Amino acid sequence: MKAVLIEESSKRLYIGDAKEPVPGDDELLVSVKATALNRADLLQRQGKYPPPQGASTILGLEMSGVVEAVGRHVTEWKEGDRVCALLPGGGYAQKVVIPAAMAMPIAEAFSFEQAAAIPEAFLTAFLNVSILGRAAAGDHVLIHAAASGVGTAAIQLVRELGGIPIATAGSKEKLDACRTFGAKNLIHYKEEDFSAKVSEITSNRGVQVLLDPIGASYWQQNLQSIGPDGRWLLIGGMGGYQVEKIDLQMLMRKRIQLIGSTLRSRSVKDKIDLTQQFIRFSKDRFHNGALMPVIDQIYSWEQVMEAHAYMEQNRNIGKIVLRVE
CATH class of the missing domain: 3.90.180.10 (Medium-chain alcohol dehydrogenases, catalytic domain)
Structure with missing residues (x-):
């Protein structure tokens, strides 16, 4: 062949x-x-x-x-x-x-x-948003790289589960597309601090589920964005894998579940x-x-x-x- x-x-x-x-x-x-x-x-x-x-x-x-x-x-x-x-x-x-x-x-x-x-996009999104992230009706779900294959699948799955998708992307074109798939809130990460916007959207409560293919470069802002008892699904390292300083107290105080997740292995x-x-x-x-x-x-x-x-x-x-x- x-x-x-x-x-x-x-x-x-x-x-x-x-x-x-x-x-x-x-x-x-x-x-x-x-x-x-x-x-x-x-x-x-x-x-x-x-x-x-x-x-x-x-x-x-x-x-x-x-x-x-x-x-x-x-x-x-x-x-x-x-x-x-x-x-x-x-x-x-x-x-x-x-x-x-x-x-x-x-x-x-x-x-x-x-x-x-x-297969790859929807099964990755389903595994992390639904099974590991346990997204439920009314949950705010922060989706990074939301215009990607996994991101567009995740937006649709959150919508079908009754959750509230919050999409981050780096262009108006990508954000407009995310809106058509069901994202309720759109954040242009190149133009605004996404953690501040998440705080505004959630009335300072933070998100219940965070889908993160970025990793190190978003660490501090993600820590600010996730709410108490939140599930943080780390699925990639587009922004690096090494974090210089980790605030373990905030992880503990918020009772955050940080879950590393890959599908291929x-x-x-x-x-x-x-x-x-x-x-x-x-x-x-x-x-x-x-x-x-x-x-x-x-x-x-x-x-x-x-x-x-x-x-x-x-x-x-x-x-x-x-x-x-």
Whole structure:
């Protein structure tokens, strides 16, 4: 089969030959129609984020496609079914193998490109906002990088849970988009102190849930923004990982739950459980339009380097998708 490979010396991506995967008894072989970019792909290409042990070394943490073959123990899927799924790697390829229990049905109205934009963004948001963050009706939820794939998914999930999304982003265009997805309050972090604005929005109470892909550079403002008994989900380090001074007294006084969270390193069982919970929550909502994948750009996989360069510019609103041809 063909797959996107990494030229080690230049770190450039090219389409070459790779070994076709073989499904096990409880797995599906899927013919990939589309995949989507994640920041982990950029880091892995640069040699800074190796895949988990045993995972494919091919880039790509999600995909959509058509079931080509089923393992002999699989009864819930058949050849020809349209599915999308989270992956530990391997999405930038013509074929991929997945556990049958991790496959998600694609809503009839969705294209393969739309479906490819769902798994990583929505499962990350669902895990952190709903399961770990326990966001509930009436909760204020602060969402950083809110125009990203995860951010746009999180806004929609908070809205569906009855919460109040507070979105931060770095441009009016991105904030306007966040409003259309359901963000009740918008903060332009380049023009105002987001912690002061959060205090104003919440009448000095702070937020109950904080979704943080930024890390170190937002530490102090996040500490000011989160309220008593708040759940702070640290899911990335776009602003660095080293914090020089940490006020443990404030963490204790506010009874803050600081939760470090990554999805890729979780066990297959955990990912299956998460996928099944999300299917129950989202299936009807994807069918009736309450939840929608958000796509900024669609590239042919032959344009994969252009797609990576575009993500590196941090211009996207929603997901960047590769059409596999």
